Amino acid sequence: MDRKRDFWSVFKEIIDYTLKYKPNIMLISGDLFDRVDPRNPPRTKVIQAFRSIHENGTKIFMISGNHDGAKSISEGMSPLSEIAATGYAEFFSSVDEVECKHIRIADLDVCISGISYNHEAKINSNPLENKRIPVEGDINIFMFHYSLEKFRSRYMYSEPIVFPSSFPKNLHYIACGHVHRYMCKRYGETLLCYPGSSERLSFQEERDREKGFIYLEVGLNGVEKINFIPVKARPMKSIRINISENISNPSYYIVDLLNKYANKNIIFRAVVEGELSLEALQRYDRNEIFRKLVDKFFILDIVDDKLILKNIDIIPPDDSYRSPIQEFKKYMETLIEKERDEERKKLWEDVREMGERKLREAGGF
Known part of the structure; x- marks a missing residue:
């Protein structure tokens, strides 16, 4: 690699x-x-x-x-x-x-x-x-x-x-x-x-x-x-993108914005945040963003776990409704909470952090 x-x-x-x-x-x-x-x-x-x-x-x-x-x-x-x-x-x-x-x-x-x-x-x-x-x-x-x-x-x-x-x-x-x-x-x-x-x-x-x-x-x-x-270490850069209701096409908006930072030598992270209605959130397509931008950077990481539904509290009926990252995070937090040995607890925290990062790199959400 x-x-x-x-x-x-x-x-x-x-x-x-x-x-x-x-x-x-x-x-x-x-x-x-x-x-x-x-x-x-x-x-x-x-x-x-x-x-x-x-x-x-x-x-x-x-x-x-x-x-x-x-x-x-x-x-x-x-x-x-x-x-x-x-x-x-x-x-x-x-x-x-x-x-x-x-x-x-x-x-x-x-x-x-x-x-x-x-x-x-x-x-x-x-x-x-x-x-x-x-x-x-x-x-x-x-x-x-x-x-x-x-x-x-x-x-x-x-x-x-x-x-x-x-x-x-x-x-x-x-x-x-x-x-x-x-x-x-x-x-x-x-x-x-x-x-x-x-x-x-x-x-x-x-x-x-x-x-x-x-x-x-x-x-x-x-x-x-x-x-x-x-x-000559590899450069890194991250930005925060706040998505609001008045953005008609969030995916197009993000692609257009990130194209301005295009650099095949850089490891780039975009942290997407905001509160959207269900209708607006359905217009957000993470995979589409990746497809259009993945060749524009050395590595592209999109973090969107803070992109949430507005004024709606959804309680999933069972674990099958969790995203891969949410499911992994819940599982690791359970292990960390049960662990009594501080060194092993620190190890589990490292595993959680690395696992979430790898899931995002693989296109998880």
Whole structure:
């Protein structure tokens, strides 16, 4: 699929930059993959890329994130373990203790440490509490994959949160993953950065000006140079369309409006809202809109669950009257309500969100 190629394309930009400029170290702070069981083709491509980087003189260090780290014994091991087994990268796999590796660069002892994402960490707990972060080198670098207090992801009220008090003095740089926006902050002499995701994953990221990665130079006195390197991520845009009674043909109106935004390079979402009479609503044809516009965008998503009947309360006599999205949503909400384990409840919420999105992409309503 073209969309899958998007993710490989931006990753290849990072690989090509690394091969060209030959940094001493490459840090991957979690979620190299978006799932714990990626297909063989992307695994193979990553191993081939890492072999080239390794043979080019750059040492690679990785931790797993909330997507590519195993949640339970039944899920087996992270795919990063397979990559580490090739010898092309170092993987800090522990979720309980900070692991470290010392390497020598220009007669300096560089201590690189990290801890992988712990799926059993409690909500709002500090997963780095009482964890020893080593600062034994001339230069000390630490990696983690969590939200930081005041730098939170969209799950800000239902996930573990790292507090700056966990960071020891004499850390030169902290390489963070999990938050999808590029952000940096200093804590004394320590610089902490989230490079953000290299590709947009949802419309929550449509306003992110750029996607990319970080190139930096670290010396004895800390980070001496930092550059954010943008990549060619797929643009996203969404608009809201309010449909009123005085629009005689809602479908024609929407098609005419969206044609003005036609761009085969963009992922576009139209959120259709309004209160219509039954007669007016019958003139709205979602499938017709798709047929006329689907070739005008890279991906088109039409969200119309807020398009409702005016002054009419219809109670369906049984479940067979629910739309596919409504039926799926009701089923998932039942599972979420019955679930007592907070981590599993969060997982069901993710499944509901992804399922609704996939149903809309498939033309559900």
